[in-house]
Amino acid sequence: xxxxFPKSANKLPLQIITYLVVLGGVVTAGATYYMTxxxxxxxxxxxxxxxxxxALHAGQLGIDCRYCHxxxxxxxxANLPTAQxxxxxxxxxxxxxxxxxxxxxxxETGEAVPWVKIxxxxxxxxxNHAIHVNRGxxxxxxxxxxxxxDVVAHAKPxxxxxxxxxxxxxASHVREKADIYNLDSQTIAExxxxxxxxxxxxxxxxxxxxxxxxxxx
Amino acid sequence: xxxxxxxxxxxxxxxxxxFGLRGTKFTHPxxxxxxxxxxxxxxxxxxxxxQGESTFFADGRADRPIPAGVVSRDPLRNDSALYEGKAxxxxxxxxxxxxxxxxxxxxxxxxxxxxxxxSPCHGGVGDGNGITKQYGMGATPTYHDPRLRAMAEGEIFxxxxxxxxxxxxxADKVLPEDRWAVILYVRALQRAQTGTVADVPExxxxxxxxx
Numbered sequence: 001x002x003x004x005f006p007k008s009a010n011k012l013p014l015q016i017i018t019y020l021v022v023l024g025g026v027v028t029a030g031a032t033y034y035m036t037x038x039x040x041x042x043x044x045x046x047x048x049x050x051x052x053x054x055a056l057h058a059g060q061l062g063i064d065c066r067y068c069h070x071x072x073x074x075x076x077x078a079n080l081p082t083a084q085x086x087x088x089x090x091x092x093x094x095x096x097x098x099x100x101x102x103x104x105x106x107x108e109t110g111e112a113v114p115w116v117k118i119x120x121x122x123x124x125x126x127x128n129h130a131i132h133v134n135r136g137x138x139x140x141x142x143x144x145x146x147x148x149x150d151v152v153a154h155a156k157p158x159x160x161x162x163x164x165x166x167x168x169x170x171a172s173h174v175r176e177k178a179d180i181y182n183l184d185s186q187t188i189a190e191x192x193x194x195x196x197x198x199x200x201x202x203x204x205x206x207x208x209x210x211x212x213x214x215x216x217x
Numbered sequence: 218x219x220x221x222x223x224x225x226x227x228x229x230x231x232x233x234x235x236f237g238l239r240g241t242k243f244t245h246p247x248x249x250x251x252x253x254x255x256x257x258x259x260x261x262x263x264x265x266x267x268q269g270e271s272t273f274f275a276d277g278r279a280d281r282p283i284p285a286g287v288v289s290r291d292p293l294r295n296d297s298a299l300y301e302g303k304a305x306x307x308x309x310x311x312x313x314x315x316x317x318x319x320x321x322x323x324x325x326x327x328x329x330x331x332x333x334x335x336s337p338c339h340g341g342v343g344d345g346n347g348i349t350k351q352y353g354m355g356a357t358p359t360y361h362d363p364r365l366r367a368m369a370e371g372e373i374f375x376x377x378x379x380x381x382x383x384x385x386x387x388a389d390k391v392l393p394e395d396r397w398a399v400i401l402y403v404r405a406l407q408r409a410q411t412g413t414v415a416d417v418p419e420x421x422x423x424x425x426x427x428x
Contacts, residue, residue, distance in 0.1 A: 022225070023225060026229060030229075030232060034236055035250045038239050043239075044246075046244050061337065066333045080268055082389065084385055084386075088384075092354050092383055093349060094352075112268075112277075153242055
């Protein structure tokens with residue numbers, strides 16, 4: 001009886017195992033790279049119904065974030081502005097611009113401007129904007145340098161790991177009250193060192209929760 | 218075996234070519250690793266969200282307009298001085314309502330609110346030369362003319378609340394208490410324009426380069 005398998009078949013099990021290990025590594029690397037919000041959400045810059053430029057309004061003109069997102073200090077939700085807010089200036093500035101037709105229509109009829117939501121946490125996450133901005137977390141920490149964006153793009157992953165990075169180490173992220181809405185400002189740690197940042201946290205009794213129920217309920 | 222590795226390498230190159238790198242700008246809706254059809258009701262629960270969409274209401278909005286005749290559940294706003302800027306006889310109040318404590322804290326709050334909501338048009342010192350002027354905003358009056366200096370506080374309150382001319386209402390942005398803070402700061406701006414060297418306290422003179 002002749003050999004069914006050639007001699008080289010002896011090496012085959014080892015080769016297959018080696019390949020599976022390599023393949024496992026490649027698939028793991030791919031999943032780690034592609035299956036997180038760092039890939040799926042960062043860079044999301046949808047086309048909006050009105051080509052509103054934050055770089056122009058917040059950056060160049062220096063209009064405070066709160067002029068439009070006016071409820072942020074007292075509400076969990078960072079509200080989108082009413083059409084009237086736009087019309088405060090645009091009833092005179094560029095008042096006949098075709099780009100603003102949607103806003104004028106909304107102002108006249110009361111229909112909503114169909115803005116496309118960019119930053120969206122899952123419904124089981126109860127993120128409260130007011131508590132964050134009032135306790136020293138600047139807009140820039142989660143939204144990036146909006147004041148330099150002509151078209152707003154998703155800048156940070158906003159994954160649970162991203163939240164926890166800050167909740168575990170608030171000292172690296174908190175800012176003075178006057179710097180919260182200044183997106184070019186420095187954190188207290190960058191300005192005056194970690195001792196000052198820790199003092200800021202203890203003075204205000206800032207203890208960000210790390211328990212599940214801090215954000216989920 | 219070599220071919221298997223080549224095919225794997227090809228698949229890696231193909232994946233990177235198709236999916237690209239992290240941080241690339243894109244306009245299509247984001248990819249979902251745990252899609253809604255596989256895990257229904259988790260990420261997007263059947264509940265209305267503020268300023269969100271609703272498939273239930275005909276206009277597609279989760280936020281409902283206030284129906285006619287609805288009474289606010291907030292405490293009754295029956296302090297006409299505080300909420301309307303009117304004195305007991307119905308004229309515009311002069312001075313500040315009794316419910317408002319005029320102090321340095323109110324001034325700081327007023328400065329902050331003024332800077333956010335007023336300064337884009339009225340300018341940092343209230344001269345009507347805000348940043349919007351360069352972009353085609355019509356004439357914004359200066360606070361430093363005799364008419365506005367003499368204007369009753371209550372009338373300024375009324376202007377913030379209901380708007381005037383091209384200026385629209387800021388009632389949705391500035392709370393009644395904050396409106397009084399803004400008025401206090403406007404009064405400070407007006408006072409500052411008529412200041413003389415004699416008004417500067419001794420201790421602060423050196424900061425301004427005054428002997």
